[in-house]
Amino acid sequence: MTARLLLGQTLEFTANPFLEGKDSARHRERGGILIEHGVIVAVDQAETLRSDHPEAEVVDHGMDLILPGFVDAHVHYPQTGIIASWGRRLIDWLNTYTFPEESRFGDQDYADRMAALYLDFSLANGITTAASYCTIHPESVDALMGQAAKRGMRMVAGKVMMDRNAPDTLRDDAQTGYDQSKALLQRWHGRDRLSYAITPRFAPTSTPAQLEAAGALWAEHPDCAMQTHLSEQHEEIALVRELFPQDPDYFGVYERFGLTGPGAIMGHAIHLQPREIEAMASTGTGVAHCPTSNAFIGSGPQCDVRGLVERGIPVGLATDVGGGSSFSMLHTMAAAYEMGQLRGDSLHARELLWLATGGAAEVLRLDGKVGRLAAGVEADLTVIDLASTPIIAERASRARDIWDALFATIMLGDDRAIARTYVAGKPVEQMG
The missing domain is CATH 2.30.40.10 (Urease, subunit C, domain 1)
Structure with a gap:
């Protein structure tokens, strides 16, 4: 050649x-x-x-x-079709837009079409690698991984595990979530340029039994990624406190079930307590910063990107489509700058570019590869x-x-x- x-x-x-x-x-x-x-x-x-x-x-x-090529550390490809849906807080937005759309992804043809559309939009915006949530349907994982393989892309993705606080059409259970995730992991992880991510959506939509199963699966396959959400909105944090009263805080839930450490990708991480920051630093847990989503859904500018990096926490940039309002990593970098300005921290162009490339690669444990x-x-x-x-x-x-x-x-x-x-x-x- x-x-x-x-x-x-x-x-x-x-x-x-x-x-x-x-x-x-x-x-x-x-x-x-x-x-x-x-x-x-x-x-x-x-x-x-x-x-x-x-x-x-x-x-x-x-x-x-x-x-x-830009590296997108946190995205929901099944939300491609509902990007820019009007005006809701996180829980309302999930129930009104996200869950009805994600219910369609058991249809292989529909999942394939939306996966192809998402990947083509990403490539048109210079994004060559992403860590994506799929849905509870194995078909949604097969669609994204198959379409990424056709394009020769490096991709990280996994089936969402979700067994409560969601519609019947989008719930699995602890055993099914484990079994299907393991089968998909064995099918796709390490094939071509593809990597699997164990994907409990977030603590409010998983029972302790399911989080325990997710932690067990990651312990069996530690070279995979693990992705979930952390401290995006105050209402969400209050719900976690109600559902998991024995844990010290939101991050403590994931600690208890073995869902922290290198390769763990925490989406958002906006409203963190000092203990959580110390625990994230000591475990090597990474953060996907989602500034367009944080603005669009009203989560706030409080993600202290510089402070997290200076504590030794890997941080990468993410579009968070479709809670995020753009497929463009340029637009996402601009939003990160503006969010920093609201905190009194002017991120330099070299810092913004790092977050969208080498920083995100570190969060995904792909540094040295992309x-x-x-x-x-x-x-x-x-x-x-x-x-x-x-x-x-x-x-x-x-x-x-x-x-x-x-x-x-x-x-x-x-x-x-x-x-x-x-x-x-x-x-x-x-x-x-």
Whole structure:
């Protein structure tokens, strides 16, 4: 197979910018990325790579910026069709929109169609890896994993386990949830570029017996991910306190059932108590920050991204479609900036980009596989046009440096800024 050499501007993270600041990344105005067999072989100056590899097929992206493909740390692909549904708090939103839609995913054809639509929207926005909740139906997992495999994508997903406080059409039980999850895990985990995530939806919709079963399954397969929700809204936290009065707090419920630690992805984590933060740090539990959802459903700006990272908690960015209001990771980064502003914390463009790439990869335990431009990392890439609209071009012409130019695209950009997406080194056909 002929090597492929992509040319353009490049940004390489060598460390977490929350911890290392401006020394965490290297910008090459005329850089190159050499790819063989779907993996990055080298990142260097363009002319150096052209000279050293004259046989490589050259694809010149001019002054466009080549970045790692975006990594979405928390999404609900079955909610694709109900994104931007009007005005509800979390529990009302679930009952009014989410649960009726998710009840349709026992139909394999419908699940396949929505999985394909979700993945194509994601790729059009430069998202090449995601951690997705499916529904209680095994068909929903087969649909997403099968469609992701067709596209060669790296994907993390799992069947939702939910045995109370949900409609009859969306409840399993502790044993069925365990058995079906295990069968799906055995079918998909480690196949192609796919990974399974054990997925109790959240504590209010699982009995202690089901949470115990989920913890047992994860203990049997610790190389899987585990995803759930934590402290999204005050009403939810109050319900957890009522359902689990013996536990010290919301995170303590998951601790009791063995659902914390590296590979555990806690969606939202907004209204945390000091004990919970200390426990998350000591266990290595990760957080998926969902700023568009936190605004859209009214959960609040209280997720202390910087404070969590500085405590050693892995944090990644997430669209949370469809509670989140956009498939765009650029829009999600912009929302993270605005949420930070409400907290008095101005996240830098390099920090926003990290959350959407290397940070999210760390949360999913995929660091070293995706999320960075580095030798040995899989060649999932997004190419950004830094002048995709007239106003962005005008703003970029005044940029002081690459971060200033990128920030303009983060705040003003959308899918028009995605000039090209690559999956395992191959260009993705753009949606018409």
